[in-house]
Amino acid sequence: MSGFHWDWQFAWSIVPDLLAGLRLTILATLFGSIVSFALGLVWTLVRLARIPRVTPVVEFFVQFVRGTPLLVQLYFLFYIFPEWGVSLSAFATGVLGLGVFYSAYTAEIYRAGIENLPPGQWEAALTLGLPIRRVWLGIVLPQSIRTILPMLGNQVIGMFKESSLLSTITVMELLAQGNNIGSINFRYVEPLTMVGAFYFVISYTAARLIRSSESSHAVYG
Amino acid sequence: MNSAGSLWGYLPFLLMGIPVTLEITFLAMAVAIPVSVILAVSRNSRLAMLRWPAGFVIELFRGSSALVQLFWAFYVLPFFGINLPAMIAGVLVLGLNEGSYFSEVVRAGINAVSPGQREAAVTLGFSPLYRFFRITLPQALPIMIPPFGNALVTMLKFTALVSLVTIQDLSFRANLIGTSLGRSGPVFGLIIVIYFILALILARGAKLLEHHVNRQVGRDLARVTGATHSPVPEWALGGGV
Amino acid sequence: MQSMAERVVIEQRTKIKAEPAPALLAMRGISKSYGEHKVVDSVDLDLAPGEKVAVIGPSGSGKTTILRLAIGLVKPDIGTILIDGNYLWHESSPEGLRPAGERHARKVRRTLGIVFQQFNLFPHMTALQNVREPLLHVLRLPRDEADARAIGLLSEVGLKDHLNKRPAQLSGGQQQRVAIARSLALKPKIMLFDEVTSALDPELVGEVLRVVRELAHASDMSMLVVTHEISFAADIADRVLMFDNGRILEEGPPRQVLRNPLNPRTRQFLRAILER
Numbered sequence: 001m002s003g004f005h006w007d008w009q010f011a012w013s014i015v016p017d018l019l020a021g022l023r024l025t026i027l028a029t030l031f032g033s034i035v036s037f038a039l040g041l042v043w044t045l046v047r048l049a050r051i052p053r054v055t056p057v058v059e060f061f062v063q064f065v066r067g068t069p070l071l072v073q074l075y076f077l078f079y080i081f082p083e084w085g086v087s088l089s090a091f092a093t094g095v096l097g098l099g100v101f102y103s104a105y106t107a108e109i110y111r112a113g114i115e116n117l118p119p120g121q122w123e124a125a126l127t128l129g130l131p132i133r134r135v136w137l138g139i140v141l142p143q144s145i146r147t148i149l150p151m152l153g154n155q156v157i158g159m160f161k162e163s164s165l166l167s168t169i170t171v172m173e174l175l176a177q178g179n180n181i182g183s184i185n186f187r188y189v190e191p192l193t194m195v196g197a198f199y200f201v202i203s204y205t206a207a208r209l210i211r212s213s214e215s216s217h218a219v220y221g
Numbered sequence: 222m223n224s225a226g227s228l229w230g231y232l233p234f235l236l237m238g239i240p241v242t243l244e245i246t247f248l249a250m251a252v253a254i255p256v257s258v259i260l261a262v263s264r265n266s267r268l269a270m271l272r273w274p275a276g277f278v279i280e281l282f283r284g285s286s287a288l289v290q291l292f293w294a295f296y297v298l299p300f301f302g303i304n305l306p307a308m309i310a311g312v313l314v315l316g317l318n319e320g321s322y323f324s325e326v327v328r329a330g331i332n333a334v335s336p337g338q339r340e341a342a343v344t345l346g347f348s349p350l351y352r353f354f355r356i357t358l359p360q361a362l363p364i365m366i367p368p369f370g371n372a373l374v375t376m377l378k379f380t381a382l383v384s385l386v387t388i389q390d391l392s393f394r395a396n397l398i399g400t401s402l403g404r405s406g407p408v409f410g411l412i413i414v415i416y417f418i419l420a421l422i423l424a425r426g427a428k429l430l431e432h433h434v435n436r437q438v439g440r441d442l443a444r445v446t447g448a449t450h451s452p453v454p455e456w457a458l459g460g461g462v
Numbered sequence: 463m464q465s466m467a468e469r470v471v472i473e474q475r476t477k478i479k480a481e482p483a484p485a486l487l488a489m490r491g492i493s494k495s496y497g498e499h500k501v502v503d504s505v506d507l508d509l510a511p512g513e514k515v516a517v518i519g520p521s522g523s524g525k526t527t528i529l530r531l532a533i534g535l536v537k538p539d540i541g542t543i544l545i546d547g548n549y550l551w552h553e554s555s556p557e558g559l560r561p562a563g564e565r566h567a568r569k570v571r572r573t574l575g576i577v578f579q580q581f582n583l584f585p586h587m588t589a590l591q592n593v594r595e596p597l598l599h600v601l602r603l604p605r606d607e608a609d610a611r612a613i614g615l616l617s618e619v620g621l622k623d624h625l626n627k628r629p630a631q632l633s634g635g636q637q638q639r640v641a642i643a644r645s646l647a648l649k650p651k652i653m654l655f656d657e658v659t660s661a662l663d664p665e666l667v668g669e670v671l672r673v674v675r676e677l678a679h680a681s682d683m684s685m686l687v688v689t690h691e692i693s694f695a696a697d698i699a700d701r702v703l704m705f706d707n708g709r710i711l712e713e714g715p716p717r718q719v720l721r722n723p724l725n726p727r728t729r730q731f732l733r734a735i736l737e738r
Contacts, residue, residue: 004300004301004302048453048458049458050458064417067374067378067416067417067420067421067424068378068413068416068417068420069377069378069379069380069381069382069392069416070378071381071382071384071392072381072392072395072409072412072413072416073413075392075395075396075405075409076406076409076410076413079399079404079405079406079409080406080407080409080410083404083406114453115451115452115453117451118451118580118582119451119454120578120580120581120582121582121584122451122453122454122457123535123578123582124578124582124583124584125457126454126456126535126571127533127535127571127574127575127576127645128595128596128600128644128645128648129568129571129572129596129600129648130595130596130599130600131599131600132456132457134599135457136457138595138599139584140457142586143584143585143586161284161285161286161289162286162288164285164286164288164289165286165288165382167288168385175286175288175289175292178292179292179296182296187300188296188297188300189297189300192289192292192293192296192297193293193297195285195289196284196285196289196290196293199284199285199286199289200280200281200284200285203283203284203285204280204284455564456564456568
């Protein structure tokens, strides 16, 4: 067992750089989430509307995105955009990649939220003769939201962690900063452990918050 | 046009990444399965001495991305004198990571077996080990297979990450080829398609396994999994939202 | 103070013609299968205006499916359904009758109301909001009028003090009474009751039966009541139908079907159910 000492001074000195990376991580998560929520809604609406020719393409696309690694999707976008004449920053490409990848899961969440509605609710709405718009807005949506919100929250947490993949396409987020510091100083223990700690503390706290909010809103009372 | 020709030349090298990718997928899965079972049983245990460490491990691996964990295993462990070969580090990390997530599925499966089963087995004098493997597990299995199919595909996607710690899988080779050609876009486009095909094959295999297990254990168990799952009725779709 | 039933009676009386009216609900040659299983087998069922019909029979006999077919939750494989002069799944065109879809069925369905075994109240709304829902969005009444009517309906089922409670805060019997008030809001001519007390704790059954009984005795609505409560059926029904294996086994006044059944299967069923 080689003698190893945790260098507190070193650890303390790299905090500002790590925080700079964390800032990008949070921004990427924020924008990526917004993209995923919006796109997921688009996929869901297209699926429900059953537009000939468009819907099957969208369904296949969603399946395709879910069935392939995010890393490869990011690489692909990062390298193909310049070839197509699209000039997006690495950060924007990363946000887009995250957003599209996760939109496939968001669409599933929306679908699960809607399909979790007991069939009796649909039957009551039908037999009362409620107009379709009212059924969606006043009956389905308010009930589905309660199921959907915690799931979306957990997804944001997942995206927060997986934003670390952006380090592979030159975005200087948290993991990239850690790797960078490690390679420059050839001391990886402190940077990578602290990176892990940042991810852990934030994601664990957020997950606990979501779980406790779930239980307090569990019953319609 | 020039690079397309060269890409063709690199194809054999690229395709040799497929067995590597699949090998890691299955090896990591072989680690993940026992890990998930051990963690699940520990979490359900009445002994706090089993519950807490299991909970700790689960939260630890779920607290950051597999990539962070891979880098940590690859770059930090050597400083503690632990020099894992890349393959072992990759398989272990992916296995522990996926195992932690999958332990929740296993727990759900075990808990879905009605407590009456355990009670009957206890009163009949069966040992805990026998109870678990012959009574609980066979009934929990059908419930766990569909999520298992998902886990398998997820694992396949995870393997792409090991390319970043020098393992010569599909993504690693694509990266190399792209650098050699000076043009990476098409190569990655190609391997995305390859990954998708592999994922379809794995998903199909999992489906077959599901049918086989259902037939073995008694088909009506498949009904247990159906929570309220009511697709949107026809009338609500007419004329748009 | 007018009771809800009285108000319904007055509404109906203004519409009754001098000569005997044709059947309000006429189901002809209705068959419905789910896969291999024929749930309803060539059934004819008529409901005259103001008539109260009870439907009894074992589970899986098709009696629930008949109700769901009547209100159009389910489409028959064969047969026609005529409601107050309109076909449910067909519309008249210059060439005669042609199959119609959901939009047409929706209009015909207005004449019917249904109360479900599982209540199916909207859990995110209060009792008042539940009853108000069809008044606001189908009749499009102004808010205060809808409120007034809803409060009236809820008072009639004895829930005046529970207007602002959510279903989770109400007992099963109270929830079912809210469901009844909600279905009555649109003043249907035909009310369907699908085993409305089967999901209730035994001590809560009475309060719901009381409401349905009052409706049966005092209103001119036609009622089709699927139930296991035999004495209740005997009390309210003009006619009783015994269902088994998708067919009507026996049909007649309660005193005959329930006290002196002709069919041995009916006798067997009643004996089993009354031995509880």
